[in-house]
Amino acid sequence: MAENIHLEIVTPEKSVVSEDAKIVMAPGTLGEFGVLSGHTPFMTSLKVGAVRYVDTSGKERFVFVSGGFAEALPDRVTILAESAERRRDIDIDRAKAAQKRAEERLARERDEEIDYTRAKAALMRAILRIRLAETRSI
The missing domain is CATH 2.60.15.10 (F0F1 ATP synthase delta/epsilon subunit, N-terminal)
Structure with missing residues (x-):
């Protein structure tokens, strides 16, 4: 073994x-x-x-x-x-709120104050957290 x-x-x-x-x-x-x-x-x-x-x-x-x-x-x-x-510790509601914030930032027209690279990274983290948390049956 x-x-x-x-x-x-x-x-x-x-x-x-x-x-x-x-x-x-x-x-x-x-x-x-x-x-x-x-x-x-x-x-x-x-x-x-x-x-x-x-x-x-x-x-x-x-x-x-x-x-x-x-x-x-x-x-x-x-x-x-x-x-x-x-x-088991992922807060799905918090992750969905982070996803929504990131999507809203990315939907804005080009704005000097928005860091699009950071917003894309935040969106990716939120999506992956949600996917992982929602597959609890695995």
């Missing part, structure tokens, strides 16, 4: 996950990657998306991350995220 790997997901404010897992999958900037025990060490940047992992009981878990970095070692994966929240 394969050994477990320790997963740590932290933000500047808190530790979000610290537990053993059978496998960890994360949204790298060059594509999704998976890590099992004994993996070759590497580091990569992360894009906005979901970190998926299978806990030691076999249940699949999800954590939303909005960028950051991941380090894989043979016995652990450490994710340093700009922000992160477990799927």
Whole structure:
């Protein structure tokens, strides 16, 4: 039987996950990657998306991350995220309000005071949070 790997997901404010897992999958900037025990060490940047992992009981878990970095070692994966929240902690109403605000900003005619790149990023984060939160049946 394969050994477990320790997963740590932290933000500047808190530790979000610290537990053993059978496998960890994360949204790298060059594509999704998976890590099992004994993996070759590497580091990569992360894009906005979901970190998926299978806990030691076999249940699949999800954590939303909005960028950051991941380090894989043979016995652990450490994710340093700009922000992160477990799927069960996502506030759908808050995410929908953020989506609406971002869409309103993007719908305005060119306005010197609007940072369109930032508004697009906020929209993407909101949409991904909503999608993840609404798939609770997985």
